[in-house]
Amino acid sequence: MQTKNYDIIICGGGMAGLSLVYRALKEKVWVDEKILIIDKDSKDTNDRTWCFWQKEGVKNEFEDIVYRRWKDLLFFSNQKEKLKLDTGSYVYKMIRSIDFYKHVLAYIRQSDQVDFIYHDIISIGNLGSKAVVKTSESVFESKYIFNSIYKKPELKPEEQYFIQHFKGITIRTDQFKTDPGEMFFMDFRTTQENGTTFFYTLPFSQNEIFVEYTLFSKSLLKPEEYNSKIKIYLSEILQINDFQIVEEEFGVIPMTDSSFERRSGNVVNIGSAGGDTRASTGYTFLNTQKTISKILTSFKEKNHPFFDNENISNKHKVLDATILNVLDNDIYKGDEIFTDLFRRVKAKTIFAFLDGESTIADDLKIMSSLKAKYFIGPFLKVITR
Ligand SMILES: Cc1cc2nc3c(=O)[nH]c(=O)nc-3n(C[C@H](O)[C@H](O)[C@H](O)COP(=O)(O)OP(=O)(O)OC[C@H]3O[C@@H](n4cnc5c(N)ncnc54)[C@H](O)[C@@H]3O)c2cc1C
Structure with missing residues (x-):
């Protein structure tokens, strides 16, 4: 096999890989570099939706393709208590992946700096001062590789590995009231026998809504179980019996306190593969954008992509690990934890905490809203390991 050379190779042209190339070209950080994007998939379906919160007036790099925004957020406990969340100036936003793929690919394809190939990547590594990727059909070398192909980390015995798994459907109906x-x-009005279980319900209009049945647990359900729980929720909670499914998505996101390698030689891991998924929530989109900002700043200032200060600080990692250990103990159940939290702490404080922007006072407010006796053991376990 003949080896082909590039300046930069992107392994995995999904959310992280495409965001990086799009932003690097747009911000003119890569002007002469020859770039290769390798993915096994052509990214032409709406395979997921990305939601995240941002303060009003704060724009992200993809603001033009935000599909829906909500200012009013509700929380329902398993006991059917309804809380109207105080989100302060936060707005909840949704981007559909198909809009993202179309938007960024249209921009990237205009550039003669970028090549695409659709191969299965077999291995990624370093050879001397070069980064090397082998695919099913070729070998490519470059100065830097940005890798977003997720590999489950090798867990140490004391580490937790939960998965956030979910099935979402967009439905059309005349019965949404x-x-x-x-x-x-978060709507916990569903049974909790398989772990922390809730629905996200996002109305697009009076007759089009997206509902997602979501679990934090250690194993997947059978496909029909997701469907039957969604049907029960629609019928018993939303009183919707007549509907038409327009779109579906299924996803699995890691929630782990294991560590991810950001960098190995000239290979930089980004997105979920680089540890940009928040362990306690699974939210990844905005963390990845923050990581990309750091990579681009580093290129501008130092002409290389390496950076030191991660978005998810050690303090937040410890707190996330503690939460995962409390969930693992299964005494203080997830639905009770979230209910105590949202009942006693303003959502805007929780959002700041989850963004890694909370103050010590905020952290204390959050910790004191929860039943401390269930947290002491897991916290000590995490900090002493
Ligand atoms: C259905 C779903 C909904 C989600 N919703 C949210 C949300 O609301 N908010 C949020 O913050 N996060 C969400 N996430 C989590 C996270 O944001 C997404 O998983 C996001 O796509 C992660 O970006 P990434 O670039 O790390 O991975 P991906 O976007 O999955 O990109 C990885 C790419 O690598 C390619 N690839 C994999 N293996 C190979 C191989 N061997 N050879 C070649 N190519 C390969 C894949 O085809 C893919 O294009 C969701 C995840 C899923 C699955």
Whole structure:
């Protein structure tokens, strides 16, 4: 096999890989570099939706393709208590992946700096001062590789590995009775026998809504179990019996306190593969954008992509690990934890905490809203390991 050379190779042209190339070209950080994007998939379906919160007036790099925004967020406990969340100036946003892929690919394809190939990547590594990728059909070398192909980390015995798994459907119906301006941020009005289980319910309009059945647990359900729980929720909670499914998505996101390698030689891991998924929530989109900002700043200032200060600080990693250990003990159940939290702490404080922007006072407010006796053991376990 003949080896082909590039300046930069992107292994995995999904959310992280495409965001990086799009932003690097747009911000003119890569002007002469020859870039190769390798993915096994052509990214032409709406395979996922990305949600995240941002303060009003704060724009992200993909603001033009935000599909929906909600200001009014509701929380429902398993005991059917309804809380209207105080989100302060935060807005909850959704981007559909198909809009993202179309938007960034249209931009990237205009550039003669970028080649695409659709191969299965077999291995990624370093050879001397070069980064090397082998695919099913070729070998490519470059100065830097940005890798977003997720590999489950090798776990140490004391580490937790939960998965956030979910099935979402977009439905059309005439039976939705709630205000479409209100988004159900977490709706625990479903049974909890398989772990922490809730629905996200995002109305797109009075007759189009997206509902996602979501679990934090250690194993997947059978496909029909997701469907039957969604049907029960629609019928018993939302009183929707007549509907048409427009779109579906299924996903699995890691929630782990294991560590991810950001860098190995000239290979930089980004997205979920680089540890940009928040362990306690699974949210990844904005963390990845923050990581990309750091990579681009480093290129501008130092002409290389390496950076030191991670978005998810050690303090937040310890707190996330503690939460995973509390969930693992299964005495203080996830639905009770989230209910105590949202009942006693303003959502805007929780969002700041989850963004890694909380103050010590905020952290204390959050910790004191929860039943401390269930946290002491897991916390000590995490900090002494
Ligand atoms: C259905 C779903 C919904 C989600 N919703 C949210 C959300 O609302 N908010 C949020 O913050 N996060 C969400 N996430 C989590 C996270 O944001 C996404 O998984 C996001 O796509 C991660 O970006 P990434 O670039 O790390 O991985 P991906 O976007 O999955 O990109 C990895 C790419 O690598 C390619 N690839 C994999 N293996 C190979 C191989 N061997 N050879 C070649 N190519 C390969 C894949 O085809 C893919 O294009 C969601 C995840 C899923 C699955």
